[in-house]
Amino acid sequence: xxxxxxxxxxxxxxxxxxVKNDVQTKKDVSWGNEVSTILLNEEYHTGCTGxxxxxxxxxxxxxxxxxxxxxxHLQRRPQNREDMPLVGIFSQRxxxxxxxxxxxxxxxxxxxxxxxTVKGLDAIDNTAVLDIKPYYPVYDRKDxxxxxxxxxxxxxxx
Amino acid sequence: xxxxxxxxxxxxxxxxxxVKNDVQTKKDVSWGNEVSTILLNEEYHTGCTGxxxxxxxxxxxxxxxxxxxxxxHLQRRPQNREDMPLVGIFSQRxxxxxxxxxxxxxxxxxxxxxxxTVKGLDAIDNTAVLDIKPYYPVYDRKDxxxxxxxxxxxxxxx
Numbered sequence: 001x002x003x004x005x006x007x008x009x010x011x012x013x014x015x016x017x018x019v020k021n022d023v024q025t026k027k028d029v030s031w032g033n034e035v036s037t038i039l040l041n042e043e044y045h046t047g048c049t050g051x052x053x054x055x056x057x058x059x060x061x062x063x064x065x066x067x068x069x070x071x072x073h074l075q076r077r078p079q080n081r082e083d084m085p086l087v088g089i090f091s092q093r094x095x096x097x098x099x100x101x102x103x104x105x106x107x108x109x110x111x112x113x114x115x116x117t118v119k120g121l122d123a124i125d126n127t128a129v130l131d132i133k134p135y136y137p138v139y140d141r142k143d144x145x146x147x148x149x150x151x152x153x154x155x156x157x158x
Numbered sequence: 159x160x161x162x163x164x165x166x167x168x169x170x171x172x173x174x175x176x177v178k179n180d181v182q183t184k185k186d187v188s189w190g191n192e193v194s195t196i197l198l199n200e201e202y203h204t205g206c207t208g209x210x211x212x213x214x215x216x217x218x219x220x221x222x223x224x225x226x227x228x229x230x231h232l233q234r235r236p237q238n239r240e241d242m243p244l245v246g247i248f249s250q251r252x253x254x255x256x257x258x259x260x261x262x263x264x265x266x267x268x269x270x271x272x273x274x275t276v277k278g279l280d281a282i283d284n285t286a287v288l289d290i291k292p293y294y295p296v297y298d299r300k301d302x303x304x305x306x307x308x309x310x311x312x313x314x315x316x
Contacts, residue, residue: 050245053305087208090290132248147211
């Protein structure tokens, strides 16, 4: 498959596994202590071999309950809070976004051939997982600054 | 759309824009100084408003030239180097992976209504972009450790 120059090409993905945890409904805060197990689909068993030697992994998952509506979401206030600025969907981490991709870096608790158990994943039970990547500080850890609203927004997230 | 319990549900995505840079072929090293402009598809113009107040963004893109073949890639040595351990595809950042999702955190150089210009993106010219997220240290910056092979692997990446 090659997308070169095909501006509206559809991209088809399949889950590699599913999240299992005790969170049944969406929430905007207090994810820090949630323990989740990602059950790998059978074809991907042993795909996490070696991840036990990393402290953190990035979980890429599909926000199937989210829905991007251009008029509501192309620009919005994070968490629809009046004390937040009106910013573009690509300038915030809101869930109602194009392609509904969620990404979280989480602590690895345990790994085996069929599953990965992590702490702090902000996904509800049965969420489809699209990819798992080891966290490389050289890629992922940046001397970054953010606008002041982000600190206020994330105050109670974990 | 709801995936709950549908183990093999297909997920359909569309590019939000495309990478424009001077890199025409894949490479495994020396991405650190590449400047890329992401041209947003028209329906997503103004979606990066406010990103100019962040230093870094995560670019989520589609590795359309990659191909996952279970027998070759479910477990492999990173960059096929003999001095690298045999690890699962979800324990490395290799491109030939299920769902072909690439993620890189990059420095933001400039933002306007139609495009985002960044430094250090490891994607070639015309790569489809699936999402852009602001880099939140509280989400993305971890006190992480990695196995010693990662430092050897990434020595010349940037």
